[in-house]
Amino acid sequence: MRKLPGILLVDDDATSAFLTQRLLHKLAVADQVVAAPNGTEGLRVLQHLLAPPAPAHAAPWLVLLDLHMPVLDGFGFLEACRRLPAAQRQRMAMVVLTTSLHGADLERLQGLPISGLVPKPLTEAKVRAILRGNLPVPALPGPDPAAGVFQLLYHSRATQPLAEAEVYELLSQSRQANAAAQITGVLVYRDEWFVQLLEGPEAAVRATYARIRQDPRHTEVVTLAEAPARPRCFVPWRMALGRNTTPNVARLFAAVLSSPAGDEEGGARIEALLQAACGALEDEADG
Incomplete structure (x- = not known):
């Protein structure tokens, strides 16, 4: 620790x-x-x-x-x-x-x-x-987790390796910034790569993504999948840290880095892997 x-x-x-x-x-x-x-x-x-x-x-x-x-x-x-x-x-x-x-x-x-x-x-x-950083956050008031939301999945590369403290700070900033906009999702960082799934009202997700693309802490931002009217998958916001080496996280990054932008089938596969990765992280944290 x-x-x-x-x-x-x-x-x-x-x-x-x-x-x-x-x-x-x-x-x-x-x-x-x-x-x-x-x-x-x-x-x-x-x-x-x-x-x-x-x-x-x-x-x-x-x-x-x-x-x-x-x-x-x-x-x-x-x-x-x-x-x-x-x-x-x-x-x-x-x-x-x-x-x-x-x-x-x-x-x-x-x-x-x-x-x-x-x-x-x-x-x-x-x-x-x-x-x-694997903590539940307060449930957002109003939105039904089963109700349709807009989802956007992307990956990017850090402009320089992030220390663990910097990743932890990024986690805190992400939660605070997205709670008011009713955006949930998951952010994973490993070996200088970010993978992030944003979900929520489409206008809020697109506005958040536009800000993310301008963030100087990363480059090579690639949109992997966009999907409207999907059930909300990640009510809490989670982050996996780079030291995590579970098989699910390794499979996640292999799939992400091999998927072309806009590959809907690949996007669905990666979304499933994101959920599996979060489950693996929860198991490790609670074990």
Whole structure:
């Protein structure tokens, strides 16, 4: 497991916070673990860590956040973090720790800067899932997963190899940017290649893809398949990291790189492989 510069735990449950900190220290996943009992204290810690002349790495890369707390709850904390300068927001990934979620909570989370949801209690397997980025995100309000959406599949090559931390940051940015547009899908990175399936309202998908094509972090962007009125396949957003070497991921990339643009049969085959790859990643994260 890669080691993070820091983790901020914001949780008012003293027992839960103690057990979480003990696990994180045992796994040695971060250089420092800082705890706060509510959102107000959590923001104070962030302001201290981000205050000049603190170096860029002083910001915790991961925030583990409880939602229901006194003084300032998790929703208020996320709202405040959304107003931080972009440079500071990009150095953090917010993961919500939950005991249960109601529909009203899910609605309130829409548009807030979170990377995923993890049920309490935290375990070693769940920590591995967090570090790999294989987390469920809040269900989008309104759209029926069985209702027709527009899907677009492409691959591209990174202009330079991405460090794992950069891929993790890209995951967080992708989730935040696409939640409001009701876009879901899957993004896989391996050996300098990206494969991405976008699905959602056609106008939103095409606008997102247009922005993606202009991103200087990759080149050789090739559209593999477009399909209107398809069932939504990927309600959560997932990312496979380059270190994953499961057979499904290897088959996925072999099929992608051998498929010509616009090959509808190949596109259907690749879509099936994407689902298989995500399943393999989930199995590995939960095992």
